[in-house]
Amino acid sequence: xxxxxxxxxxxAADTLSANRFxxxxxxxxxxxxxxxxxxxxxxxxxxxxxxxxxxxSLGTNVIIxxxxxxxxxxxxxxxADTTQGLxxxxxxxxxxxxxxxxxxxxxxxxxxxxxxxxRNRSTLVIGxxxxxxxxxxxxxxxxxxxxxxxxxxxKQVAILGRKxxxxxxxxxxxxxxxxxxxxxxxxxxxxxxxxxxxLGMDLDDLIFxxxxxAQVIFNRDRLQEILAHAPTEAGLNRGAVDAKALLITRxxxxxxxxxxxxxxxxxxxxxIMGVLTYALAGIAGISLLVGGIGIMNIMLVSVTExxxxxxxxxxVGARKGDILAQFLIESVILSSAGGLAGVLLGxxxxxxxxxxxxxxxxxxxxxxxxxxxxFSFLVGVFFGxxxxxxxxxxDPIAALRVE
Amino acid sequence: MIDARSLTKTYDTGxxxxxxxxxxxxxxxxxxxxxxMGPSGSGKSTLMALLGCLDTPTSGEYVLDGKRVSSMSxxxxxxxxxxxxxFVFQAFHLLPRFSALSNVELPLIYAGVGAGKRRAxxxxxxxxxxxxxxxxxxxxxxxxxxxxxxxxxxxxxxxPKLLLADEPTGNLDSRVGAEIMNVFDRIHGEGSTIVMxxxxxxxxxxxxxxxxxxxxxxxxxxxxxxxx
Ligand SMILES: Nc1ncnc2c1ncn2[C@@H]1O[C@H](COP(=O)(O)OP(=O)(O)OP(=O)(O)O)[C@@H](O)[C@H]1O
Ligand SMILES: [Mg+2]
Numbered sequence: 001x002x003x004x005x006x007x008x009x010x011x012a013a014d015t016l017s018a019n020r021f022x023x024x025x026x027x028x029x030x031x032x033x034x035x036x037x038x039x040x041x042x043x044x045x046x047x048x049x050x051x052x053x054x055x056x057s058l059g060t061n062v063i064i065x066x067x068x069x070x071x072x073x074x075x076x077x078x079x080a081d082t083t084q085g086l087x088x089x090x091x092x093x094x095x096x097x098x099x100x101x102x103x104x105x106x107x108x109x110x111x112x113x114x115x116x117x118x119r120n121r122s123t124l125v126i127g128x129x130x131x132x133x134x135x136x137x138x139x140x141x142x143x144x145x146x147x148x149x150x151x152x153x154x155k156q157v158a159i160l161g162r163k164x165x166x167x168x169x170x171x172x173x174x175x176x177x178x179x180x181x182x183x184x185x186x187x188x189x190x191x192x193x194x195x196x197x198x199l200g201m202d203l204d205d206l207i208f209x210x211x212x213x214a215q216v217i218f219n220r221d222r223l224q225e226i227l228a229h230a231p232t233e234a235g236l237n238r239g240a241v242d243a244k245a246l247l248i249t250r251x252x253x254x255x256x257x258x259x260x261x262x263x264x265x266x267x268x269x270x271x272i273m274g275v276l277t278y279a280l281a282g283i284a285g286i287s288l289l290v291g292g293i294g295i296m297n298i299m300l301v302s303v304t305e306x307x308x309x310x311x312x313x314x315x316v317g318a319r320k321g322d323i324l325a326q327f328l329i330e331s332v333i334l335s336s337a338g339g340l341a342g343v344l345l346g347x348x349x350x351x352x353x354x355x356x357x358x359x360x361x362x363x364x365x366x367x368x369x370x371x372x373x374x375f376s377f378l379v380g381v382f383f384g385x386x387x388x389x390x391x392x393x394x395d396p397i398a399a400l401r402v403e
Numbered sequence: 404m405i406d407a408r409s410l411t412k413t414y415d416t417g418x419x420x421x422x423x424x425x426x427x428x429x430x431x432x433x434x435x436x437x438x439x440m441g442p443s444g445s446g447k448s449t450l451m452a453l454l455g456c457l458d459t460p461t462s463g464e465y466v467l468d469g470k471r472v473s474s475m476s477x478x479x480x481x482x483x484x485x486x487x488x489x490f491v492f493q494a495f496h497l498l499p500r501f502s503a504l505s506n507v508e509l510p511l512i513y514a515g516v517g518a519g520k521r522r523a524x525x526x527x528x529x530x531x532x533x534x535x536x537x538x539x540x541x542x543x544x545x546x547x548x549x550x551x552x553x554x555x556x557x558x559x560x561x562x563p564k565l566l567l568a569d570e571p572t573g574n575l576d577s578r579v580g581a582e583i584m585n586v587f588d589r590i591h592g593e594g595s596t597i598v599m600x601x602x603x604x605x606x607x608x609x610x611x612x613x614x615x616x617x618x619x620x621x622x623x624x625x626x627x628x629x630x631x
Pocket of ligand 2: 447448449569
């Protein structure tokens, strides 16, 4: 019959508790390693989730068409005047002839002075159409958004961002009031919901006006961009291809514009951040290895100190495997206990940071916790094998002769 | 019980080879009590290590209880030690952090005996050496004689067929040594086979036969009258 596993465990636990301080110090290396891996991954994941949220608050399944070709191609650089830019007619063509794009919004924006009574403020003026609401997930709180294109009743209307409303109409109802945008009169027909900041931009510090009105204010007949949305990813991809083909024909067979996929941009960004997170976690993982070396060191010392004990155990019938298991389990207990303490420390420190800095994006991915702990377990096995083998191979007679 | 033929053991110490045993043969019957004597360095401990399956001979045949031990693997030897052999050392060799009872339990752990049964058997073995009151004491809290009795209890706890003792009284004064020898006599009376190394003639005379070693060989054997 073989020694029972439970006996091997209690032997190992017993030996460790006899040397509590040393065991704790040895564990500390692994604890710090695991804690820093968890903390770094949690921060990285948190930032990733934060960025993803920011992007999706700007709507999902969105393509952005901008004038000019983004990629550099070989050969002579083309002269600027070959670029036609994007026009309202382009946007209307895309809307009418690309059925998979369910919402298309031409955008012309700039900064202008907005004035009511004696209060005035310089702000972002976005000229667009009703579909913008669908594409960008921005909605009015009171009143209504821009009228639909076929509604020609009134062209000089404006919808205020939350902050502009508060600045120009503190405690007042702005609906129906007339404001001046660069000396042109606009009637306020709505106030936007509070949206907060996204990607460094204050989405409450702006006003919306019809795109044609914005073109007049900023004295330009071109658009800065055309936004388009499709309900599905497949629809969006088809729409992007269709819109590109359509615009090339409209632009004398020249591709002097770029179709960006917002989700692709986000994917690139999150990939970069993912790589960064893993690189940082990998560096922190090295400290785990250092912890493992500490365990190996202590286990080797322990084998030397306990040579006589090993001899005695062998003399009374312990097999090689019994001794191997005892020492291996000791090092695995050390590393796993260290790993567990590291998990608690890492998650605890993360929670602490979150309490002190509530804005700090910290997300604890279960996989990272499980992996960090699993890795600490493996460290115990890996660095425990050599000392344990040494212990198991001791010759009983020689071991007993040691003083 | 023991049939050892032409055992040799050579230690390679790098510079030179030491021949600790040169052609030693020994037969021991079931239930016999044999003492081994000889000058220091004559190979007594070396022979005991071979008989106790703690080491393997460089050459020669060793059959223990019908099993050819000389060709066994390390783990098979461990199994034999666990099941058939009890060993008592001159230096006691108890685990310092464990109580007397836990020390006695040790061989049972490696025989795979459960905790409850282990305790009962260990208490029984301690009773045989009349040390039950000291069961919870650590070795450092025991006298030399008491330590050796714990070691004997540990050697007996597996109910081995063969009890080996290498100078069991070597570290004890003669009065305590005599007490220990009483324990051996009692064990022998209960039917155990015992092989014991000693330098002390009066200790050796507890045995039925004395084997004299010299330069790694059996020099002569002496059967003690009235002991058979
Ligand atoms: N591991 C070893 N390496 C080298 N030489 C050894 C080793 N073990 C024993 N010897 C040598 O073998 C010879 C026999 O040693 P052994 O211990 O068997 O003698 P002993 O009869 O038990 O002596 P003592 O009465 O002093 O205990 C000695 O010369 C010793 O130096
Ligand atoms: Mg000796």
